[in-house]
Amino acid sequence: MTWLLAVPLLAVVAVAVVALLRRRTSGGVRLLVAVDAAVLVGALVLIAVALGAGPAQAGSVAAATETTTGGGIGGPALIAAAIAVAGSSIGAAFAVAYTGSAALAAMSERPEIFGRAMVVVGLAEGIAIYGLVIAMIMIGRA
CATH class of the missing domain: 1.10.287 (Helix Hairpins)
Structure with a gap:
């Protein structure tokens, strides 16, 4: 605290x-x-x-039995999931920054390539979604 x-x-x-x-x-x-x-x-x-x-102390016997038998999610799995989401989000931010600025520069010269440029920016945003999926898999297996 x-x-x-x-x-x-x-x-x-x-x-x-x-x-x-x-x-x-x-x-x-x-x-x-x-x-x-x-x-x-x-x-x-x-x-x-x-x-x-260690495991959290619970007030009731049933909750204490659940936490000691491994019913809860472990701390390392949550930290690994957080690292996966943070790393992929930072990577996606860099990718969107570079591809977005390049797309805007290209569209200023040729406005008809708007659709193709936005697809590239969308693919760069997908990196963050991949990290979120990996985090869900890690938490699901914990």
Whole structure:
């Protein structure tokens, strides 16, 4: 719960870094690297806590029996599913950015290729859907 309280603080520091980068680049880059290191350490601590946690304590005997016999989804499967979705979404974002800008440049010269250009952009968006499907498969097998 403590890491959740640090999120607004990190947001304020991120806004301050952007303002500092606009004025002075050398001090802003150092502060940006420090913020990135703090977020990385926080993420590593969160992953360590999630992987090291045992089964949850339930109030009723039936729920406790279900959690100890493996009825719930494991933490590693959820982390793997999150990594699959995040990685594919970031990849799709880069793909759409490059293909979208190239499609707009091509359509500005030849407007009749609109349909073909949008198909290429749509294929780039499909990368994120593939990551979502893989995440569903991982959660389903957990």
